[in-house]
Amino acid sequence: MRHAFLSDVSAALATRGIASLRYQFPYMERDSRRPDSPAICHATVRAASAWAGESEPTLQLIAGGKSFGGRMTSQAQALDPLAGVRGLAFLGFPLHPPKKPSLTRAEHLSKIHIPMLFVQGTRDVLAETELMRHAVEGLGDRARIRWMEGADHAFHVPARSGKSDADVLGEIADALEAWVESVIR
Numbered sequence: 001m002r003h004a005f006l007s008d009v010s011a012a013l014a015t016r017g018i019a020s021l022r023y024q025f026p027y028m029e030r031d032s033r034r035p036d037s038p039a040i041c042h043a044t045v046r047a048a049s050a051w052a053g054e055s056e057p058t059l060q061l062i063a064g065g066k067s068f069g070g071r072m073t074s075q076a077q078a079l080d081p082l083a084g085v086r087g088l089a090f091l092g093f094p095l096h097p098p099k100k101p102s103l104t105r106a107e108h109l110s111k112i113h114i115p116m117l118f119v120q121g122t123r124d125v126l127a128e129t130e131l132m133r134h135a136v137e138g139l140g141d142r143a144r145i146r147w148m149e150g151a152d153h154a155f156h157v158p159a160r161s162g163k164s165d166a167d168v169l170g171e172i173a174d175a176l177e178a179w180v181e182s183v184i185r
Contacts, residue, residue: 001028005154006066009091012173018180019059023048025072041072046082053084060184064089064117067126067153071105078111087115087183089176092153095127095135106135109143116143117179119172121151146175 001022010020025044027036035041049063063085065073070090077088096102109116118136120127129147136145148168150161155172157163 003066008169009066009172009176012169013176016173016177018177019056021048021052025069035068038072038075042076042079045069045073045076049082049085061085062087062089062180062183064091066091067094070094074112074116075108077114078108081114085114087117087180088112089117089119089179091119091172092124092155093118093120093127093132094153095132098125101128101131103131103135106138109135109139112139113142115179115183117176118143118145119148119175120145121148121153121155123150124153126153144179146179148172 001024006022010022013020023044025036025041027034036044045063049061052059053061061082061084063073063077063082064070070088070093073082074088074090074093076082077085095105116139118132120129120132122129124132133145136143148155148157148171150157150163151168155168156165157168
């Protein structure tokens, strides 16, 4: 939750009037590289979501996360909808392991019946572009994808792209703001 990218996204959203709650999975608190079991991660997502709803009952909730956090949030939602959550936003959804293209990690998404936004870099080695496009299109009107041209999984862009990481961060925040407004209207 203290990762520079997440801090920067949170700050950019705050300037747009969107509050965010960042939290960590227990394995991160232990400073372990090995992720917790899905059940523990799902419970962590549920606890954070519930806390947000109880702490600010007048706010509309959007859940999601970056990479693994987004995938755990989507799995939790697919298993049993998160109370009060109106939509899911994913930053760099990890569709497959590097160099192992597959749609297996997207199968649970069909069980989600609230709006979803996928923000993906076109150079993301964890989400081959055509496979990601196929996965999102298969979800119909409830899912949208916003491509960050030239960005990798960490949303870094090469200098030759003519854009900076700060430019991409602005594009991400703009995309999230527009989508959130469309969902909570």
